[in-house]
Structure formats: C-alpha cells, structure tokens
Amino acid sequence: MIFPNADVFQSYLWLVLVCVVLYLLWFITTTGTRYWQCVRVPYVEGSPVVGNFLDAVLMRKSMFDLMDELYVHERVRESRLFGISKLITPTVVLRDPELIKQILIKDAAFFCNRSMSADPHGDPIGYYNLLMIKNPAWKQLRSYLTPSLSLSKIKQMYRLLDQVGADMVASLDALPEVRPNVRETEYKELSARFTTDVIASTFFGIQANCLKDEHSEFRYYGRKIFDYGPLRGLTMASFFFMPELVPYLRLKLFPRDTEAFLKTIIEQEITRREKTGESRGDFIDSMIALKNNNATIGVKEKIPLKGDILVAQAATFYMASFETTSSVLSFALYELTRHPNIQGRLRDEIRLVLSKYGNEIPYEALANEMPYLGMVISETARLYPVLPFIERQCTLPEGTTGYKLEPFHDYVIPNHMPVLIPIYAIHRDPKYFPNPLQFDPDRFAKENLDQIQPCTYMPFGVGPRTCLGSHFGTLQIKIALVKLLSKYRIERSPSTPETLTYRKNAFTLNSNEGLYAELVDDAL
C-alpha cells in the first residue's frame, strides 16, 4: 500500500480546508436567497454578500432607481409582496396597498420599530432619538416630543418662519442681475439655506444667517451630515444594511464635529435660558421642561431626558427636518419653473390672498384659503418622495415566531424580519397614478381625492410612526413658495436641466444636476 508523503498530505488538507471555508462563505453569504428558495413567496435572486444591493454598493444606481427596478421585476410584479436580500438578511417588500394598510396601520403594534439601529452605549446621541429608538422607549419619547410640534406650537412659530421667508427674498434681491431685472439662482442651495435658518430660528432660538452668509457654521455642519463621501457613505449604509455590527465598528450617526457643534450650541442655549429665565415657547423650552420634570424613557432601565439625551432630540430634529423639507421645496420650484401654466395658476391664487390680506398673510389663510398651493406641494411630494422606502421590523411578543399575513397571503413573516414599503416606486406606479411622470397637481384637487387609494400616497410615511414634522415641513414650503412667487416669476435659464438623474450615494432624493433658474422681477 502506498501512503502519500507528509507534504502531499498537507497539501490535500489545505485544499479540503480551503474548500470548506469557501463553502461556508458561500453558505453564509447566500442566506437571503436560500431562505426565499424555501418559502412560497416570489423573490428576486440576489448575489452572494451584497444580496439585491450590488448596484447600490458599487454606486452604479441610486437606491431609488434600484428599488424601482425590483418593484417592477418580472418575477414579482404580479405579487402582493416579494422577497429580497438586504446583504445577507432576508427582507420582505410589500407591494399591495391593502397589505401595507394591514401592517403599518391595523397591526402597527407589531411593526413600530425600524430595523436600522445605532449603538446605545458608544453613540447615545445617535441611538436615543425618534428615528432610531425601539419600542417601548420609542412610544414614550414620541409622546414627550409630539407637543413640541403641535398645531398651536407651529402657529406660534409662524411669525419667525415668515421672517426667514422675508430674509430669503432679501438674499435673492441681493444677487447680481444677469440681465435687467433678471437674476439666476440654484434651488437646492437656496432651499437648504432657507430650511437651515428656519430650524435654527424656530427650534434653537438662534440666528444662523445661512441666507446671508454662505459660510455660516450651521450650513457647514448641516452639509456635513448629508455629504456622503466614501467613509460617511459607508457609515450611513451600515446603519441600514448591518445594524448588528454598528456597535462593534463604533460608528456614529452624526459626524463627530457636527455632534460636538450641536452639543455646544444646544447646551449653551439651555444654560443661557436657565440663567436668564427667558422663555420663547419653542423646542428648547420644551426640552428644558422635560429635564425639569425628570422625564425618563425605558422600562427596565430608566434613562433620564437630560444631557446627551436632550441633545439627541435636537440633533435628530435638525437632521430629519432640513434635508427633507429643502428637497421637496427645491423640486417644487423646479417643476414650477418647467410648467409656466401651473406657476401662473399658483401666482393667481397668491395674488388673490395678497389682495385680501396685504403682505401680512395670516396663518389661517395659508392653511385654509390656498388649495392650489397645497396641491402643488402634494404632487411634488408624490413625484419626488424624499425616501426610496419606509422601513420597519417585525417585532412580536416573546414566544411568537411569526406574523401571519392571512387572508392576504399564506406567508408568515418571521419575528425580526425587516419589511420595506417602496414608496418611490408606488408613487410612480401607473396603476395608482396614471401618467405618473407627469407633474399634475390636479390629482390632489378636492374632487379627485377619492381616486387616490389609501396607502398608495405616503410621502410622510404611514401609521403611528409617520413623520412628526409633516405639518411644520409643509408650512415652511408654503411660506417659501408664497414669498418667492409674490416677488418673482421663475423661468428656465440656459442651465436648467431638462431631465434629472439622482445621486447614487445619497439616501434622500437629490439630483446630480444643479436646479438653476432665472428669477424675473414681477411683484404681485
């Protein structure tokens, strides 16, 4: 009998070992797809490691385009739901409005959490906030923060908002003329500066002066939050794609210097007010009240709302509010530039209200007497929702293995599975919005509203975990549009893009192209 010598034996051993490791790697990195092969749900096959997000990881497609392609994929387009892999994690995507209603509204108690998460120990500011925190602490925190954005609070902020609107027009007046009575602007930067000044003024009681000074600190740090260079892009992607690893990688939701900046200004303002006894009835006052009332969150461990946890609330409101509002505002201005007839109709409505009230339009008039303004904003938020999808995680009481989808489907969603609702794709589905790429505010006319099926229009999300700032964000957009269109007619400039492509390294909708336009002096 011939025995292989030790070297050959060792080589065989290595070969076997390499094969085992490769097999294990394949086995682990294809978990998502293998899961969907075993259940009776249509799915789109993903690649090992990256699942269905290869094009997003390689930055070949924006998250919006990628989700849109999955939504209409031939294997799943007739189905109410389908499976994908978020890297290696099996993830269910809901396509059907009835099913979305069932999960996000009727059975919201089991789908209140988002699957993305931050590190509670290493990053308290990133974790203990409404965007990230999980139930039951989320419910407590939401009930503490809801009053700070109630209608009466928003009404109180109206004059401050109106002032920032006037500052915006003044900043446009100061631009050099490209021809007599004509100036050029870029809507994305303009909108970002407007919304940043609004937040600084209404939430923090601070004049940020972004509209006056392009190098303002507030604008600088705001830009940093959403400026997804390679490192920041990877960090932000990790919160969504691999939340379990976030604590080990010591990742933070806010860039460190932005966090330090926000911490300093918020703590300084809280200390100043406590010393002077000044009260403005704004967000900072609400935070001081929570602290003084010894408010806590959490059941087993009671976390007091003070220090970093208060900073977390202000920082998240800053993050959740300015990029979203400025995105919708800039796209609304862009569509109004491209559609002079729609702009004309809106200016007619503004003219009517100005003739009734003069330049001091009351809050009630803006809210109740300008239906076309509301329709333009709703249509903008349909065509350009800020997020590609809403995200949830199935969270059932201990001992329950899964959530039954009957009578819609015989599939059972396992506990902890991520659930995605692809709002961008649904808003652009011709089944729900005929001729979906057409910008048509009349879809939202009172007489047409009953044609919009529930849970097909979700720019602010749906159910109890919906956007907390939807009224406040909409009011900001209304004020900016009314102020700007009262003074100027907006027209295409040679740099106005005809079609838009979306940034591949952004999680909110953002065009690659600058949204340039001309402002023609034409006061109403």
Ligand code: HEM
């Ligand atoms: C037009 C502007 C805005 C749009 C389109 C928008 C959109 C959204 C969306 C889609 C969500 C996720 C909802 C879900 O998961 O169901 C969200 C959540 C949130 N938004 Fe907004 N938002 C806007 C303005 C604002 C403003 C001005 C604030 C002010 C503070 C704000 C604060 C929040 C917060 C705190 C959450 C998390 C709520 C929670 O998880 O309980 N948003 N927003």
